[in-house]
Amino acid sequence: MPQIITEQNLRNLIDLLVKEAKLVVGPKLSGSVVLYEPLTAGSDLTLDALPRRSSKELFFPICEDILSYKRENGAMKVNDVDRSKFPETVLIGAPPCDAGSPAILDAVMSWDYKDEFYLERRRKSTIVGIACTKGDDACFCRAVGLAPDAEAGSDLFLTPLKDGSYACKAVTEKGQALVAAHKNLFAEGAGAEPVAFVDQAVEKLDLVKIKKWLEDHFEDPLWEKIADICVGCGACAFICPACHCFDINDEGSTDDGVRRKHWDACGFAKFTNHASGHNPRDVQNKRYRNRIMHKFKYYDDKFGKTLCTGCGRCIRACPVGIDIAEILETINTKHD
Amino acid sequence: MNAKANKNQVTSIEPAYYQAITEAIRKEAVQILKDETVVGVVGYLPGRRKGTASPALVTTVEEAEKLIFSPACVNNLSVYLTKAKKGVLKQGKVGIVAKGCDMRALAGLMTESQLQREDLFIIGVVCPGVYGFGVERTGTVTEANIARKCRECTVHMPEGADVAAGTHAELADLTPEEAEEMARIEAMPQAERWAFWKEHFSRCIRCMACRQVCPFCYCEQCLCDKNRPQAVESSPRPAGNMAWHLVRAMHLAGRCGGCAECERVCPMDIPLNLLNRRMAQELKELYDFEAGLTPVEKGPLNEYKENDDQSFIK
Numbered sequence: 285m286p287q288i289i290t291e292q293n294l295r296n297l298i299d300l301l302v303k304e305a306k307l308v309v310g311p312k313l314s315g316s317v318v319l320y321e322p323l324t325a326g327s328d329l330t331l332d333a334l335p336r337r338s339s340k341e342l343f344f345p346i347c348e349d350i351l352s353y354k355r356e357n358g359a360m361k362v363n364d365v366d367r368s369k370f371p372e373t374v375l376i377g378a379p380p381c382d383a384g385s386p387a388i389l390d391a392v393m394s395w396d397y398k399d400e401f402y403l404e405r406r407r408k409s410t411i412v413g414i415a416c417t418k419g420d421d422a423c424f425c426r427a428v429g430l431a432p433d434a435e436a437g438s439d440l441f442l443t444p445l446k447d448g449s450y451a452c453k454a455v456t457e458k459g460q461a462l463v464a465a466h467k468n469l470f471a472e473g474a475g476a477e478p479v480a481f482v483d484q485a486v487e488k489l490d491l492v493k494i495k496k497w498l499e500d501h502f503e504d505p506l507w508e509k510i511a512d513i514c515v516g517c518g519a520c521a522f523i524c525p526a527c528h529c530f531d532i533n534d535e536g537s538t539d540d541g542v543r544r545k546h547w548d549a550c551g552f553a554k555f556t557n558h559a560s561g562h563n564p565r566d567v568q569n570k571r572y573r574n575r576i577m578h579k580f581k582y583y584d585d586k587f588g589k590t591l592c593t594g595c596g597r598c599i600r601a602c603p604v605g606i607d608i609a610e611i612l613e614t615i616n617t618k619h620d
Numbered sequence: 621m622n623a624k625a626n627k628n629q630v631t632s633i634e635p636a637y638y639q640a641i642t643e644a645i646r647k648e649a650v651q652i653l654k655d656e657t658v659v660g661v662v663g664y665l666p667g668r669r670k671g672t673a674s675p676a677l678v679t680t681v682e683e684a685e686k687l688i689f690s691p692a693c694v695n696n697l698s699v700y701l702t703k704a705k706k707g708v709l710k711q712g713k714v715g716i717v718a719k720g721c722d723m724r725a726l727a728g729l730m731t732e733s734q735l736q737r738e739d740l741f742i743i744g745v746v747c748p749g750v751y752g753f754g755v756e757r758t759g760t761v762t763e764a765n766i767a768r769k770c771r772e773c774t775v776h777m778p779e780g781a782d783v784a785a786g787t788h789a790e791l792a793d794l795t796p797e798e799a800e801e802m803a804r805i806e807a808m809p810q811a812e813r814w815a816f817w818k819e820h821f822s823r824c825i826r827c828m829a830c831r832q833v834c835p836f837c838y839c840e841q842c843l844c845d846k847n848r849p850q851a852v853e854s855s856p857r858p859a860g861n862m863a864w865h866l867v868r869a870m871h872l873a874g875r876c877g878g879c880a881e882c883e884r885v886c887p888m889d890i891p892l893n894l895l896n897r898r899m900a901q902e903l904k905e906l907y908d909f910e911a912g913l914t915p916v917e918k919g920p921l922n923e924y925k926e927n928d929d930q931s932f933i934k
């Protein structure tokens with residue numbers, strides 16, 4: 285049965301969830317940028333702009349403690365982080381290119397090694413995705429198999445309607461439970477017409493063909509051509525909903541400190557630096573090649589998925605204007 | 621330096637002006653590649669999206685004919701001549717397209733013995749300004765979409781270039797936003813100023829884009845990447861972030877040419893150029909020195925003079 289929620293009731297829902305002591309996270313204006321931040325009230329939610337950073341940080345924070353250690357009376361005492369204390373979380377207002385990221389990342393996070401930090405947060409989270417009607421010329425979700433109305437990753441999916449309300453679809457049991465627990469905020473019915481989506485400039489890509497080309501062109505002049513200008517920062521990886529590399533550092537002293545896990549990026553020069561000093565990715569274009577290879581070949585090889593939701597963030601943020609969609613289009617048209 | 625002829629008349633710069641610069645750049649670039657004066661030219665090519673541009677390293681006449689200059693040509697290309705980008709350019713003399721603010725970086729790099737003037741062919745751009753971050757890319761530059769640095773530009777005319785592309789153009793009186801912001805921060809009580817920066821730095825995600833685009837951050841081993849032992853906490857948390865930003869500001873003092881690239885690329889909108897400018901002001905007051913105006917033998921922080929200000933020793 286289709287259901288509808290008015291914008292006011294959506295905000296009321298947030299108020300109620302906050303009262304229930306849930307962590308409610310959604311797009312919120314923070315200084316000059318919109319970020320996924322804890323909402324303290326329904327009025328905090330802003331749906332006008334794609335947040336600068338993706339919602340992956342809800343499950344995979346920029347930085348988190350994974351243990352602490354302290355020497356006491358000559359003996360080293362190690363304290364684990366109590367993951368049972370992670371709060372029940374509702375992510376609200378994530379467009380398909382963000383809501384879809386856990387659906388991609390769950391695979392690597394629960395592969396041979398189970399990332400319990402990520403997985404515990406995933407177990408405790410409900411994702412309320414929202415169809416996107418605000419795309420710009422950097423968006424290309426359709427080209428990589430998603431769409432402005434793709435439900436992948438969402439537990440409950442909202443579609444903006446022309447009268448300002450939202451059509452709701454419970455995609456998973458978690459989504460059903462959320463609706464069931466706040467039944468009075470939802471009304472039954474099909475509602476008004478949906479708001480139209482914005483056209484996207486990038487044609488649907490043949491990801492199978494691109495992968496095949498990548499397989500055969502580890503060495504190719506293209507890499508120098510497109511990526512010699514890359515300056516090797518972490519901007520594209522850090523704001524990407526699908527990038528998931530991290531580094532682990534012990535910080536503090538030898539007697540008292542914390543082990544921290546924080547974002548890392550294959551664009552950094554030292555990402556593959558060996559202890560010997562040898563660096564197999566010795567120049568920047570090889571590092572950028574890895575970005576493309578991992579997203580459109582290696583991840584697919586291992587997990588059958590593409591490591592990109594087409595959110596366009598890296599295109600908007602790259603200091604030197606490297607445009608991943610343009611690169612994919614170029615590869616898409618290659619015949620050998 | 622700054623011809624004031626057009627003051628109070630110009631309120632926008634039309635695409636035709638940039639088109640003229642484009643033609644001039646193409647002509648020069650084609651020429652110096654053809655007569656083998658240079659092995660390549662660092663310039664800009666248009667991006668896929670309307671009103672965007674990207675740095676480009678061109679080595680053929682064919683490519684040189686596609687070079688552009690538009691308000692989207694924001695990058696300081698001198699970063700591609702530094703050792704941080706080693707391997708990108710072939711050995712030999714190179715051509716480079718440089719706006720006034722980029723020329724300051726070139727002069728600074730010469731001061732630091734990173735570049736030799738005779739190895740460069742500089743195509744200077746008589747630059748009326750470029751887009752700010754996240755503005756509407758309409759093709760026409762106005763008060764509404766010009767970059768903050770350009771509002772107070774004193775280097776529209778590229779001094780010391782081999783050739784200049786374009787004729788003089790300048791936007792009429794623009795509100796100097798950055799200077800106003802600096803004055804506002806300067807007037808704050810110290811605790812408030814500290815809180816201002818603490819709040820900004822707490823948002824830093826340590827993507828290092830600010831460092832990677834800076835022509836002066838060419839160190840092969842950045843102190844802030846060291847982990848055996850760790851010198852500065854590398855995790856994006858308030859303590860390490862503060863340390864990183866202090867290191868950055870101090871290491872750029874007396875060197876930074878004010879291209880504001882670091883600020884432009886910051887995905888978290890941290891106003892880094894305010895710090896750069898504050899450090900530059902300090903250098904000006906203490907040593908009567910401005911970085912990057914002309915190449916000098918040594919910057920003030922690299923040499924000792926009897927009459928140097930000693931008041932900071934307490």
Ligand code: SF4
Pocket residue numbers: 520523524525526527579591592593594595596597598599608
């Ligand atoms: S690679 Fe770029 S476009 Fe793709 S998901 Fe990451 S940030 Fe978005």
Ligand code: SF4
Pocket residue numbers: 521526527528529548549550551574575576578579
């Ligand atoms: S593209 Fe690079 S930073 Fe992103 S997940 Fe892959 S290896 Fe990590």
Ligand code: SF4
Pocket residue numbers: 513514515516517518519520521551572601602603604605606
């Ligand atoms: S592609 Fe752009 S954002 Fe990514 S590392 Fe290179 S310069 Fe930085």
Ligand code: SF4
Pocket residue numbers: 719720721722747748749750767769770771773774775776
């Ligand atoms: S600061 Fe001056 S030279 Fe630099 S881009 Fe702006 S107007 Fe051009």
Ligand code: SF4
Pocket residue numbers: 725830833834835836837872875876877878879880881882883893896
């Ligand atoms: S510190 Fe910033 S403004 Fe100064 S030279 Fe480096 S990038 Fe340019």
Ligand code: SF4
Pocket residue numbers: 823824825826827828829830831882885886887888889890
């Ligand atoms: S660019 Fe911004 S977010 Fe990135 S390291 Fe620099 S200050 Fe931090």
